[in-house]
Amino acid sequence: MADRENKYPLIIIGLxxxxxxxxxxxxxxxxxxxxxxxxxxxxxxxxHKICNFPTEEEISGGEIVEKMKKHAESLGAFLMADKIVNxxxxxxxxxxxxxxxxxxxxxxxxxxxGTKHRQINLPDENKFIGKGxxxxxxxxxxxxxxxxxxxxxxxxxADTSSLYLAEIAKKVYQIYHGNKLRGETAWIxxxxxxxxxxxxxxxxxxxxxxxxxLEKIILDKPSHSLKEIAVDGLFIEIGTxxxxxxxxxxxxETDKNSYIKVSLGQETSHRGxxxxxxxxxxxxxxxxxITACSEGAIAIENIFKFLQKKNK
Amino acid sequence: xxxxxxxxxQDFEKEVLQSDIPILVDFWAxxxxxxxxxxxxxxxxxEELDGRLKIGRLNVEISEHQMLAAQYQIQSIPNMKxxxxxxxxxxxxxxxxxxxxxxxxxxxx
Numbered sequence: 001m002a003d004r005e006n007k008y009p010l011i012i013i014g015l016x017x018x019x020x021x022x023x024x025x026x027x028x029x030x031x032x033x034x035x036x037x038x039x040x041x042x043x044x045x046x047x048h049k050i051c052n053f054p055t056e057e058e059i060s061g062g063e064i065v066e067k068m069k070k071h072a073e074s075l076g077a078f079l080m081a082d083k084i085v086n087x088x089x090x091x092x093x094x095x096x097x098x099x100x101x102x103x104x105x106x107x108x109x110x111x112x113x114g115t116k117h118r119q120i121n122l123p124d125e126n127k128f129i130g131k132g133x134x135x136x137x138x139x140x141x142x143x144x145x146x147x148x149x150x151x152x153x154x155x156x157x158a159d160t161s162s163l164y165l166a167e168i169a170k171k172v173y174q175i176y177h178g179n180k181l182r183g184e185t186a187w188i189x190x191x192x193x194x195x196x197x198x199x200x201x202x203x204x205x206x207x208x209x210x211x212x213x214l215e216k217i218i219l220d221k222p223s224h225s226l227k228e229i230a231v232d233g234l235f236i237e238i239g240t241x242x243x244x245x246x247x248x249x250x251x252x253e254t255d256k257n258s259y260i261k262v263s264l265g266q267e268t269s270h271r272g273x274x275x276x277x278x279x280x281x282x283x284x285x286x287x288x289x290i291t292a293c294s295e296g297a298i299a300i301e302n303i304f305k306f307l308q309k310k311n312k
Numbered sequence: 313x314x315x316x317x318x319x320x321x322q323d324f325e326k327e328v329l330q331s332d333i334p335i336l337v338d339f340w341a342x343x344x345x346x347x348x349x350x351x352x353x354x355x356x357x358x359e360e361l362d363g364r365l366k367i368g369r370l371n372v373e374i375s376e377h378q379m380l381a382a383q384y385q386i387q388s389i390p391n392m393k394x395x396x397x398x399x400x401x402x403x404x405x406x407x408x409x410x411x412x413x414x415x416x417x418x419x420x421x
Contacts, residue, residue, distance in 0.1 A: 039349035046345055062343060081352060083409075099410065130388035130405030139344040142372075143387045213387070233387065 007105040008034050009307050011096055013084055013246065014112030016042025017289045018277025020068040022110050022296035027075035029304045034104060035072070035079045036096070041065035042114040043240065043278065044289050046138045047157075048164045052184070053289055061138070064289065087249050092272065107310070108303050111247070111260065111268070111275040112296060115240035115287070120152065124208045128234075132214025137161035137235050146170045147232035150217055152205055156183035158237035159191055165235065166196040173229060174199045175219070205234070240287070242279050255281050265302035266295055272306075274299040314355035319368040321376045327368060329398040334421060335366040339381055339391045341373040346407040347390040353410035354392075360414065364421050394420055 010026055012019045015037030026033045039045070047061030056064060069079065082098040087109070089095070094106045117135035119125055125133060134140040137151070141164055149169045151162045154176035162174045174181075174191065179201050181188045191197050200223045207218035209228070216228050223229070242258040253261045253269035260268055260275040262282050268275050276295035283291035319327055319337065328335050338354055340347035351369075358367040372381040372389065384393060384400070394402040394417070402420050404413065 039345055041345060062345075130391055130403075131385075132387060134388045136344070136346070136388075139341070139346065140388045142341075142378075143381070213385075 005105075006103065007093070007107075008032055009107045010034075010110065010303055011036065011094070011104060011106035011108075012110045012112060013037065013096075014042065014110075014114055014277065015040045015065075015069075015079060015081075016112060016114050016277055016292065017044050017065065017068060018042075018114075018292035018296040019110070019112035020065065020072050020296070021293040022112060022276060022300050023072040023077040023079070024068075024075060025297050025300035026303075027072070027077055029300060031300070031304060031307065033077070034106075035077055036082050036084060036098065036104075037079070038083050039081065040069055040079075043116075044292075046136050047160065047289075048138045049160060050289065051186070084246060087246060089250070089272075094272065107272065108306065109250075109273045110296075110299050110303065111252075111273065111279060112277045112292075113243045113246055113279050115242050115278045117236070118239045118241050120205065120236055120238060122205065122208055124210075125236075128208055128210065128214045131212065132210065132231070132233050133208075134233060134235050135237075137164050137237070140233070140235075141165050141168050144169045144233045148230065149173070149233040149235060150175055150205070150229065150231045151235045151237055152176075153237035153239070154178050154181045154183070155237065155239060156187065157239075159183045159187040161235050161237050162197050163187065163190055163194070166194055169233075170196070172197045173231070175203050175205055175217075176201055177204050178202070208234070240278065247279075259285075264298075266299035267302060274303055313359070315358040315362055315367070316355055317366065317368045319370045320374075321380055324370070324380060327366075328395050331366060331395065331398075333364065333366060334394060334396045334401075335368055336417065337393050337395060338367065338369045339372050339384070339386045339393070340369055340389055341371060343373070344389045350390045350392075350407050353413060356410060357414055357417070361417065361421070365417060396420075 010033040012035045023035045044061045086097040096104045148171045150173040166172045204220045205217050206220045209216040259281045262280045266274045276299045277292040278287045392404040393400045
């Protein structure tokens with residue numbers, strides 16, 4: 001095979017905790033690699049407070065990924081902000097093309113491409129994005145100082161969004177279809193004791209009302225005998241959906257919700273391609289920074305063995 | 313070289329409202345990851361559309377810029393507003409791919 005410029009044993013795609021940890025391990029295994037991603041941190045960047053990562057009693061998502069980046073770079077990693085627009089396989093080598101028109105070649109790929117926010121799919125949900133609807137409390141909370149907001153969801157992300165918003169807004173309704181919040185008990189206890197937060201259980205938001213911007217949300221059953229609540233903002237925190245485009249390009253096997261199926265060694269159905277982090281079906285579906293890091297580490301150990309065997 | 317300019321509340325009047333050519337104002341903040349993801353695309357567009365469009369950034373984390381964010385009813389970022397002759401003629405909310413955004417902008421120029 002002709003020599004190809006920009007050829008690496010490994011290209012890691014994704015700059016979140018899985019991709020950055022994988023880079024740290026790859027450097028320690030001395031696998032020459034490149035890390036490409038659209039922006040540092042993935043969804044972890046948006047977490048405003050993390051209290052369960054060992055060695056960090058309390059840290060923001062932005063800070064923790066910045067530390068991971070520094071660690072990866074201190075070991076010599078090259079992190080590149082760019083978007084992958086195409087991947088094709090030619091003679092068992094992957095040709096990766098980026099938006100900035102760079103072309104790289106890789107013997108192995110690690111997809112650590114993560115997930116994005118899920119929408120409720122209500123009529124007018126798109127119309128009110130940026131006019132009351134938000135999917136990122138960390139980004140947009142400050143625009144709701146002393147205002148009334150609602151959060152939809154009952155997970156850790158919804159819980160921490162409510163708590164963060166309560167630091168800024170006048171009143172926070174948390175609306176959840178279940179009868180008990182999920183997520184860490186420590187957060188739930190804080191919410192239940194919080195003067196500004198009112199949790200409305202067993203209830204869904206079914207309609208949005210407003211002219212230029214969101215003014216009211218309509219519930220499927222009354223709360224305090226009212227089905228309508230006047231709000232300035234609605235933060236939707238109902239989980240995430242996988243980023244699909246690269247898995248489709250490589251015809252990688254996924255589950256029905258588009259999460260990538262992987263082996264115990266994080267290998268996908270496509271030879272030479274591994275996956276780690278929120279995008280995979282593993283770690284019992286528990287999407288945490290620490291499980292993403294773990295999957296990144298496992299993938300690299302497996303890729304190292306693969307490359308060793310291949311190059312014998 | 314990117315030609316994006318860092319706006320302030322002091323030069324907003326001169327750079328934006330009195331601009332001879334259309335200007336896109338990106339209301340952003342450092343804690344907003346989609347804003348950071350949008351930033352390289354804006355830098356590239358500032359070169360590609362140079363002469364037809366100016367691109368400026370206003371960091372709404374800075375307290376003296378928050379009045380402007382309120383005045384222009386920013387509720388979610390990134391929020392990019394296109395100004396012509398001192399008036400907002402179009403707004404673009406949320407992260408978007410560069411090529412798509414370029415097409416959207418060119419339709420307005």
